[in-house]
Amino acid sequence: MQYPNYPTNYSQLYPYQQQMMNQPMNQPQQIQSSGCVEVNGYQEVVNYPVACATSVNLIDMQAKKFYVKTRGFSSFDQPVIESYSLVKDEDKKADNSVLYATPDDIKAIKTEIESVKADISKLMERGTTNE
Amino acid sequence: MNNPMNILQMINQIKSNPAAVLSQRFNVPQNLTNPNDIIQHLMNTGQISQQQYNAANQAARQYFNK
Numbered sequence: 259m260q261y262p263n264y265p266t267n268y269s270q271l272y273p274y275q276q277q278m279m280n281q282p283m284n285q286p287q288q289i290q291s292s293g294c295v296e297v298n299g300y301q302e303v304v305n306y307p308v309a310c311a312t313s314v315n316l317i318d319m320q321a322k323k324f325y326v327k328t329r330g331f332s333s334f335d336q337p338v339i340e341s342y343s344l345v346k347d348e349d350k351k352a353d354n355s356v357l358y359a360t361p362d363d364i365k366a367i368k369t370e371i372e373s374v375k376a377d378i379s380k381l382m383e384r385g386t387t388n389e
Numbered sequence: 390m391n392n393p394m395n396i397l398q399m400i401n402q403i404k405s406n407p408a409a410v411l412s413q414r415f416n417v418p419q420n421l422t423n424p425n426d427i428i429q430h431l432m433n434t435g436q437i438s439q440q441q442y443n444a445a446n447q448a449a450r451q452y453f454n455k
Contacts, residue, residue, distance in 0.1 A: 296447075296450070305425050306425075307428045307442060309433070312439045
């Protein structure tokens with residue numbers, strides 16, 4: 259007995275569902291970023307043309323500065339410049355401007371405080387006996 | 390366009406007033422004289438992309454810093 263040709267794949271029953279799944283999702287508008295551009299000085303960064311919805315990375319190796327110049331989605335938007343300083347890790351480690359007390363320093367200060375306290379108490383006792 | 394007279398005329402125009410020919414060809418307003426402003430206008434109108442300008446700028450830098 260021959261059975262009718264029932265659809266075994268449910269996508270045949272619901273073609274619109276599969277079409278919706280196959281459609282690409284609308285990407286939200288994103289700012290595109292490009293590679294790094296070498297510049298000489300901040301004025302060159304200010305004068306560097308940037309297209310709408312674009313972010314450009316600029317680097318000034320002489321002044322050790324890194325800039326990110328971003329422009330909004332409208333041609334009337336003024337570009338925003340973020341500047342960062344480049345610091346070598348080796349230079350960071352050599353920085354000893356912040357000093358911390360060692361445990362020996364704290365012990366010495368403690369013994370000095372104890373001796374000063376003892377002197378004060380002796381003086382107070384003498385003061386009360388003289389009265 | 391392929392007429393040699395037209396090409397010669399265009400070359401003569403470019404020699405005499407290159408800025409005007411560029412303005413006409415790329416619809417750049419006459420009041421823009423600063424190269425960076427012209428490039429910004431071309432970017433705003435979508436005639437050039439940021440990547441194209443970056444590549445051209447880098448090539449020019451390398452050429453003039455030889």
